[in-house]
Amino acid sequence: MKIQIKNLFKRLKSCEQGATLVEYGIALAVAAAVGVGGFTALGGKVSTNVTAASAAFDAPTTN
Known part of the structure; x- marks a missing residue:
């Protein structure tokens, strides 16, 4: 299991889509934090x- 996770991170690290996914994830987390703070x-x-x-x-x- 550890090896599978390690391989997954290696693939994501070398893949542009993985980097983009991480960036969108971070942006979503920041937006959620701002929304919760605002509410x-x-x-x-x-x-x-x-x-x-x-x-x-x-x-x-009264009239």
Whole structure:
């Protein structure tokens, strides 16, 4: 099993497609981290705004 994994890495190292795959994987990981960070940072603010909007719709109107 160890030899198979070692051979796989050797093939990927010498193959352009392997390098491209790794680059796309890294880019995807960075994008996911930025997305999670953004949702975490903005989560409370968005929740507050949605709650306020919901309360505005539920509030009785006076004519």
